[in-house]
Amino acid sequence: MGRIHDQMPMTVTPENWEAWLDPRNNDVDTVRDLMAPPTGLDIYAISKAVNDVKNNGPDLLEPLPAEQPPL
Structure with a gap:
C-alpha cells in the first residue's frame, strides 16, 4: 500500500x-x-465534504461507490 x-x-x-x-x-x-x-484498518474513499469544518455527521464517513471518484 x-x-x-x-x-x-x-x-x-x-x-x-x-x-x-x-x-x-x-x-x-x-x-x-x-x-x-x-x-x-478499513481504507476506502469518502466524500471531500470532510474537508470543510462546517460539515458534520455520520454520513461523511460513508464509503463512496468503488467506481465513483471522490466528490
Whole structure:
C-alpha cells in the first residue's frame, strides 16, 4: 500500500508504549523505529465534504461507490 494522505496515521504497538512516552527519549531515529504502519484498518474513499469544518455527521464517513471518484 502506498502513501494515502499527508497525515497518514502511524501506530505504536503496546510493547513500545513505555519507550514512546518516555520524555527522555528524544533521539529521532529511535522514536521513528517505535512507529509502525497501522494494521486492521478499513481504507476506502469518502466524500471531500470532510474537508470543510462546517460539515458534520455520520454520513461523511460513508464509503463512496468503488467506481465513483471522490466528490
